[in-house]
Amino acid sequence: MVAPLKLGLAGLGTVGAAVVRLLAGQREALEVRCGRAIEVVAVSARSRVKQRPIDIGNMRWVADPVALATDPEIDVFIELIGGEGDPAKRAVEAALTSGKSVVTANKALLARHGVALAQLAEQQHVALNFEAAVAGGIPIVKTLREGLVGNELARIYGILNGTCNYILTRMEQEKLSFAECLKDAQRLGYAEADPSFDVDGHDTAQKLAILASLAFGTRVDPNSVYIEGISSIAPADLDAADGLGYRIKLLGVAVPTDRGIEQRVHPTMVPKDSAIAQVMGVTNAITVDADAVDAITLVGPGAGGMATASAVVSDIGDIARGVRTAPFGRPSARLVRSEKAPMQRHEGGYYIRLLAVDRPGTFATIATRLAEQQISIESIVQRHPGVRPHGGDNPASVAEPVPVILITYATTEDAVRKALAAVESDQVISGKPQVIRIEKN
């Protein structure tokens, strides 16, 4: 008879409460699958008196999560408090130092301190599992760390933030502005009161840094990620993308190049027939280009109590079975320093939307500036502005600028920026050009 695996669980919020519920609901099945019973013996949260949707009557209450982390009765510490600082950090360090395995859903902690925590776990010969930290219920960590261990990976990219995908989906389908969709996302609880962490791309960057480490062996470092958010995307861009056979998604992309591992987060045009383009609303998805298995895409819920609990329980199940893998899929001493990708040298196709001044010679000037930078145009769409509010047929009326959309063949970011700076200084466009990178299948 194998003794039950005893858990100490800190954090009884959305995820913590769902984990308690899932472990109780799957108790017998988990015992059969993992070969031993799994029991939550002690819990910790901020408030002892708060009403909770779960029964914790038979679990010991430990007020201090750090004390719970080293409690002699527990085998494994489950950290579901969140945040890159204390008490989550101190509690996880204390658990690992005292030789206890840790399961966490905390992307912020891992993005900031992942390598140091992995070193500590390896020194102590214990597990540090974090399936739930990236893309909630999607088992992408296990897929990269174990399922694809025999593959060389060429690229990993994905929709890692449900809030942004929800906003872009609504903008595209209902032709609404970014501000309107953000307000709705906040009303429905998909976006925080301060949405900047999500919509400016930082949440995606933290998750991407963790994925890049698993996929390419870089030291987790969100500061190495180039970041652009979605607030500049206009309905006109989504409309133009649609006409050209693309959708716009906020992607996190990690790809090895001859300049190191490029890690970037930005609005991206993806071909409409790609797997990632089909992913709508708050759903997350990740595509991995691997040499032996080819491209695979995992799609599923990136957040939510039960979906995230599913990932946490999977990590607990591994520990119950005695399965332990290096946290980032290789010894932390073998992780390589990641350099911030110099985006000027990024290569790919570009979508450019300009408001061209309606006078003879404008197009020739734009074409010359692009040619000077060896940029070839794959397609060009000129949208006539239609009704002119300043005078209709009167030839003396003010000419409205003409929206022009260009799709380039593969070029460099540096070339695009230089060409557009020249076009701006030639004063043949009105306002700032919109530039969106294209990611091919």
Ligand SMILES: NC(=O)c1ccc[n+]([C@@H]2O[C@H](COP(=O)([O-])OP(=O)(O)OC[C@H]3O[C@@H](n4cnc5c(N)ncnc54)[C@H](OP(=O)(O)O)[C@@H]3O)[C@@H](O)[C@H]2O)c1
């Ligand atoms: N929610 C999701 O869909 C989701 C998805 C993926 C990953 N995650 C990650 O999962 C973790 C938990 O998220 P969540 O949504 O469950 O958060 P949450 O609902 O805000 O719950 C946080 C829990 O931590 C407790 N807590 C906060 N500060 C504490 C402190 N100083 N000492 C002790 N306990 C403290 C809270 O106690 P009280 O209940 O007493 O206030 C609460 O039970 C985070 O790392 C998050 O990034 C969440």
